Amino acid sequence: MTITEILRSMWNIFVTYYIGQGLLLSGLGYTLALSAIAVVAGAVLGALLAIIKRSGFKPAIWVISAFVEILRGTPALLQLYIAYFLIPMMLGVPGMSPFTCVAIALSLNSAAYVSEIIRSGIEAVDKGQTEAARSLGLTSRTTMMKIVLPQAIKNILPALGNEFIMIIKETSLASTFFVGEMMTTYLTVRGLTFNALPTLLDIGIVYFVLTFSLSKLMGVFERRMKASA
Amino acid sequence: MLEVKNIYKNFGSLKVLKGVTTHVEKGEVISIIGVSGSGKSTLLRCMNLLEVPTFGEVWMEGKLLTPVDPYLHPEVIEVSHTFKKLLAEGYSREEALKTIHANDLLKEKHSAEGPAYKALMKEIYDANHQDINEARRKMSMVFQQFNLFNNKTVLENVMFAPIETAKYNHVKDMKAAKAEIEERAYGLLKRIGLEEKAKAYPSTLSGGQKQRIAIIRSLAMNPDVMLFDEPTSALDPEMIGEVLDLMRKLAAAGMTMVIVTHEMGFAREVSDRILFVDEGYIKEEGTPDQIFRDPHDPRLRDFLSKVL
Numbered sequence: 009m010t011i012t013e014i015l016r017s018m019w020n021i022f023v024t025y026y027i028g029q030g031l032l033l034s035g036l037g038y039t040l041a042l043s044a045i046a047v048v049a050g051a052v053l054g055a056l057l058a059i060i061k062r063s064g065f066k067p068a069i070w071v072i073s074a075f076v077e078i079l080r081g082t083p084a085l086l087q088l089y090i091a092y093f094l095i096p097m098m099l100g101v102p103g104m105s106p107f108t109c110v111a112i113a114l115s116l117n118s119a120a121y122v123s124e125i126i127r128s129g130i131e132a133v134d135k136g137q138t139e140a141a142r143s144l145g146l147t148s149r150t151t152m153m154k155i156v157l158p159q160a161i162k163n164i165l166p167a168l169g170n171e172f173i174m175i176i177k178e179t180s181l182a183s184t185f186f187v188g189e190m191m192t193t194y195l196t197v198r199g200l201t202f203n204a205l206p207t208l209l210d211i212g213i214v215y216f217v218l219t220f221s222l223s224k225l226m227g228v229f230e231r232r233m234k235a236s237a
Numbered sequence: 238m239l240e241v242k243n244i245y246k247n248f249g250s251l252k253v254l255k256g257v258t259t260h261v262e263k264g265e266v267i268s269i270i271g272v273s274g275s276g277k278s279t280l281l282r283c284m285n286l287l288e289v290p291t292f293g294e295v296w297m298e299g300k301l302l303t304p305v306d307p308y309l310h311p312e313v314i315e316v317s318h319t320f321k322k323l324l325a326e327g328y329s330r331e332e333a334l335k336t337i338h339a340n341d342l343l344k345e346k347h348s349a350e351g352p353a354y355k356a357l358m359k360e361i362y363d364a365n366h367q368d369i370n371e372a373r374r375k376m377s378m379v380f381q382q383f384n385l386f387n388n389k390t391v392l393e394n395v396m397f398a399p400i401e402t403a404k405y406n407h408v409k410d411m412k413a414a415k416a417e418i419e420e421r422a423y424g425l426l427k428r429i430g431l432e433e434k435a436k437a438y439p440s441t442l443s444g445g446q447k448q449r450i451a452i453i454r455s456l457a458m459n460p461d462v463m464l465f466d467e468p469t470s471a472l473d474p475e476m477i478g479e480v481l482d483l484m485r486k487l488a489a490a491g492m493t494m495v496i497v498t499h500e501m502g503f504a505r506e507v508s509d510r511i512l513f514v515d516e517g518y519i520k521e522e523g524t525p526d527q528i529f530r531d532p533h534d535p536r537l538r539d540f541l542s543k544v545l
């Protein structure tokens with residue numbers, strides 16, 4: 009196959025299958041839905057973990073630390089496989105859809121990373137800020153909510169944006185379970201055309217355009233945030 | 238007004254304070270001097286419990302800020318198992334107390350001293366303690382690194398703690414309270430000639446401006462005591478004067494102040510009493526004249542010969 013042939017196939021496959029049969033829309037839809045669920049649920053759960061960890065209750069800290077370390081220290085694909093079998097069993101829902109399983113697993117995975125993002129974001133705020141607030145007789149709660157967190161958020165949000173991009177790429181693992189996201193469409197199209205390489209290149213372009221534009225958007229957002237004090 | 242009773246402070250195995258007792262009277266200006274690392278900041282920070290003393294008690298206006306230290310209450314020791322055991326072994330009361338002190342025999346943390354002991358500890362605590370946040374509102378601190386709130390404007394920095402305090406106190410008319418606090422904040426800013434910086438963020442200010450704002454942020458709480466931890470050490474030389482001037486005015490106006498400082502001339506000029514902290518103790522204590530003209534402790538003499 010020459011370069012021109014590959015380019016032509018890329019174009020044809022894109023027009024016929026991705027536009028014509030709507031695979032671009034459905035693939036992107038699932039990818040974004042999975043990523044959004046994982047990042048939002050992950051952020052909420054991750055914030056919760058970070059808060060509990062800061063409360064200083066020892067047994068809870070151990071459990072959470074173990075959870076975070078294990079999820080960060082094992083491959084996401086392995087976690088998806090385990091979740092695929094374990095979650096329906098644990099929740100007592102045998103016929104649970106692969107999409108739900110994958111969404112839960114990715115959320116837990118992202119929670120582990122987000123809790124670390126929040127922890128380090130808070131720790132990056134100068135200790136002097138807390139000391140000044142406490143020395144004026146403010147409660148630890150007021151200090152956290154009105155002095156520390158508003159400053160930590162400036163460290164946390166950009167990192168959360170990066171986490172979102174990481175998750176978008178990670179959702180491709182869900183194709184193992186034929187969930188329907190972007191990477192799954194590759195399996196579909198390859199089955200129809202028996203032409204792997206151009207399909208993969210098409211998908212690569214879609215992922216890249218998605219993550220690249222998101223990271224540019226975040227860059228603008230970050231500069232705005234920095235400008236406002 | 239402020240009493241520090243036999244405080245010890247350990248950081249892990251490092252013993253920084255080894256039994257410090259002192260007091261601050263209303264209207265007094267006290268300077269704490271000593272070599273770097275001698276525990277001056279630690280002593281100051283123990284006064285408002287930014288560091289919790291390992292042993293010993295801090296009292297403010299007759300209220301206990303720290304947990305109860307059994308070693309300071311013979312009546313507590315006398316109901317402990319350890320004390321009773323020593324008596325049974327034939328010790329006299331005085332000998333038993335001395336032995337317990339010398340060998341640190343009370344295990345109050347291991348709750349092995351019996352119910353009477355615990356009950357008495359709790360009784361003393363309940364009868365005397367004050368919430369630390371309440372106490373801190375009356376003894377604000379000024380830091381070497383200013384520590385202005387980065388996410389707030391100058392005016393918000395000054396108003397923040399008074400407003401939150403009004404909320405804690407469930408002030409009914411918050412709007413009126415805020416207006417009053419704002420007026421007061423502007424008044425304070427005017428006093429230091431920085432009204433036009435009211436809407437500026439701390440990052441745009443010079444060190445001297447930051448520190449003077451940190452001082453009026455403390456003043457806005459109407460404190461009974463102000464604690465200063467080397468307020469001019471992080472400043473460029475040309476800005477030290479403006480901060481010391483403001484502190485001089487406060488001292489002249491009768492503010493009670495405790496100042497950790499390396500500015501010997503200033504300490505000599507404004508202080509009623511100077512504490513020389515060294516090797517975990519207050520090695521010498523006296524009026525500026527006594528300390529500078531007639532120092533007794535050899536380590537103090539050595540220190541003064543180096544800094545003067």
Ligand SMILES: Nc1ncnc2c1ncn2[C@@H]1O[C@H](COP(=O)(O)OP(=O)(O)OP(=O)(O)O)[C@@H](O)[C@H]1O
Binds near residue numbers: 251253272276278
């Ligand atoms: N939070 C902490 N953890 C561990 N060690 C500490 C802590 N704070 C202070 N120290 C140690 O305690 C000792 C006394 O410190 P401190 O800050 O009170 O000294 P200082 O007299 O104020 O010195 P300087 O003049 O340099 O400010 C030092 O050896 C310091 O390293």
Ligand SMILES: [Mg+2]
Binds near residue numbers: 278279467
């Ligand atoms: Mg110090």
